[in-house]
Amino acid sequence: MPTIKDIAKRAGVSGATVSRVINNLPNVKPETREKVQKSIDEMQYYPNSLARGMRSKKTNSIGLVLADITNPFYAETAKTIIELAGRHDYSIILCNTNNDLNEQHKYIDVLLQRKVDGFIFASVHCKDPSLDPVIASKVPCILYNRRMLQNDHINYVVLDNELGAYMAVEHLYNLGHRRIALVRGPNTFSTGRERFNGYLKALKSFGLKYDEKIVLQGKYSEKQSYDAAIKLISSKDRPTAIFASNDLMALSVLEAVISSGLRVPEDIAVVGFDDIEIASHSAIQLTTISQNRNMMAEIALDSLRKMINKESLQLPVQVVLKPMLTVRKTCGSKNPTSRN
Amino acid sequence: MPTIKDIAKRAGVSGATVSRVINNLPNVKPETREKVQKSIDEMQYYPNSLARGMRSKKTNSIGLVLADITNPFYAETAKTIIELAGRHDYSIILCNTNNDLNEQHKYIDVLLQRKVDGFIFASVHCKDPSLDPVIASKVPCILYNRRMLQNDHINYVVLDNELGAYMAVEHLYNLGHRRIALVRGPNTFSTGRERFNGYLKALKSFGLKYDEKIVLQGKYSEKQSYDAAIKLISSKDRPTAIFASNDLMALSVLEAVISSGLRVPEDIAVVGFDDIEIASHSAIQLTTISQNRNMMAEIALDSLRKMINKESLQLPVQVVLKPMLTVRKTCGSKNPTSRN
DNA sequence: ATTATTTGTGTAAACGTTTTCAAATATACA
DNA sequence: TGTATATTTGAAAACGTTTACACAAATAAT
Structure with missing residues (x-):
């Protein structure tokens, strides 16, 4: 691989001049610049970014x-x-x-x-x-x-995850749901916490009582949400809606509902969070919280x-x-x- | 940010010795090694990979x-x-x-x-x-x-894209389909070409005749496939099956079929290619060609x-x-x- | 024509490593 | 104890750039 020196030699100039050409610095005679550029092209020279980084600290x-x-x-x-x-x-x-x-x-x-x-x-x-x-x-x-x-x-x-979660629950509430389950994200993630808080806040503001039996843990993007949903579905006091803490989890919840022979939204409503591309697919049509x-x-x-x-x-x-x-x-x- | 010299000075050795420690080279007295390592930890030293790359050419x-x-x-x-x-x-x-x-x-x-x-x-x-x-x-x-x-x-x-496409068509044929459409990928991609060839090969081997009216272009991962599917669906001699050149296109085809009020697979069968994660979702259940x-x-x-x-x-x-x-x-x- | 200024170019040091070579020290063997 | 050998260490060059500085050549101002 040619270096700046090879270019310099071929163009009959010094390395400094080649450098000036590469970096488009002023004070290079047009014909010199052209001569150098020609050598660069002919030799397929690619300035070594390691060396540049060393000097320029970037x-x-x-x-x-x-x-x-x-x-x-x-x-x-x-x-x-x-x-x-x-x-x-x-x-x-x-x-x-x-x-x-x-x-x-x-x-x-x-x-x-x-x-x-x-x-x-x-x-x-x-x-x-x-x-x-x-x-x-x-x-x-x-x-x-x-x-x-x-x-x-x-x-x-x-x-604003808290607000997002609040909006999701509010939407469900407005549609008549009173027993709203949450498949939540981990407490170790701010999103998991904040969305949970938004859920709580909404419950309180709509006068619904918090029932820990319908708040289950579902790791993000894991099939653990599937199991959580199955558990919710088969509980004796089945929730009418499930709010999942992200779309991937909501997809798993949908899987669980479908595989249980129930219908969405007639038997169970589902909301997600994130609005990933597939959420808008006609076979999915997931209601969700979007963000830019x-x-x-x-x-x-x-x-x-x-x-x-x-x-x-x-x-x-x-x-x-x-x-x-x-x-x-x-x-x-x-x-x-x-x-x- | 500390350099190898800073470490050397603090540990009271030369840069060469520090280098030997960093690279786990032999011939360093255990206590020296320890002393150097201590300095490295204390000063939060991270060897500069640019400089290393310059020397080692990697x-x-x-x-x-x-x-x-x-x-x-x-x-x-x-x-x-x-x-x-x-x-x-x-x-x-x-x-x-x-x-x-x-x-x-x-x-x-x-x-x-x-x-x-x-x-x-x-x-x-x-x-x-x-x-x-x-x-x-x-x-x-x-x-x-x-x-x-x-x-x-x-x-x-x-x-082996040709084989994959062949298998897809073969599957449809075995299920009784005789009018099989293709939403194909671009000719400028080997996958587009090869899958098309596999489609042709299968038609020939099953005695089906090639009808260019049901072979439409759908750019990979673009909604152009949607339009192609709509066109196929609304044609007078509607195909009973659509083979899409990849799963993303198949998803669009599904969209088109659903939005036309037709059912999959009763009215139209669909096969994809790739087996992306979502293809196995219960709301999708896409038959497709998998690869490891x-x-x-x-x-x-x-x-x-x-x-x-x-x-x-x-x-x-x-x-x-x-x-x-x-x-x-x-x-x-x-x-x-x-x-x- | 002389001086001052601008423009164009080259030399050499620096960036932070690795590695060769030589030197110093330690160990083994007689 | 002396020599041969092995181990441990350091000095310095090299990797390929950028840039400060010096200087030469060209141009402008007087």
């Missing part, structure tokens, strides 16, 4: 650490972030933690060695010591989708870029976006949200 | 260039590859081309500058000049899922690693895996493939 890379790329929620996020990052010449190093703190710890180690310019974490645990080295390193960093419990000074972009994922990703990346470039920016960045209720068919409403 | 990174991360097929692939790569200390730089040759060209440029140790392409076009620089660079490279038309010496792992994606990813990565490490390996690597028919409900078969 790698133009961002570590994207996410929970599960096969969850459409994250896939859609990753797509947007890769796209936006690319426009600003950043590459994305993708890490998939499966919500495992050990995995995350290892990936953080690697990314710190790779001297990434910034981190995006989607999604952290409420209490997440694996992030300590990142914070200590002072490398810019922002949380996405889930936030931490303490750590008041850390940047994040999240949804593109905006969320955009805010995360823009903030990160500003931190990296030391542009002025009110720190910490702590953005809480508003959710939307998207009504489809799984709750039996007569007024589905119109398609865009 | 970046321990692999460029994964894929068509669309929001297509579960690719998301599942990415997950496996990231996981396997991590085990061998490789990081993945993820690029998302949206099947756009220009995008791909830009990403390749970036990856060549980043001096990735290898490339995985999922998925290329039949004719794909954007790959020329990669081939010229001699950086190890393997194609995944789709291959190129000429270029006989390039490595790939693909499925994990094995495919594993072969791709293992081969690539061997090329990188210059281990002996029969080149070119050109693996064609066998597909499987997974029978569910969308064709009306009484004998679904048993779940694992």
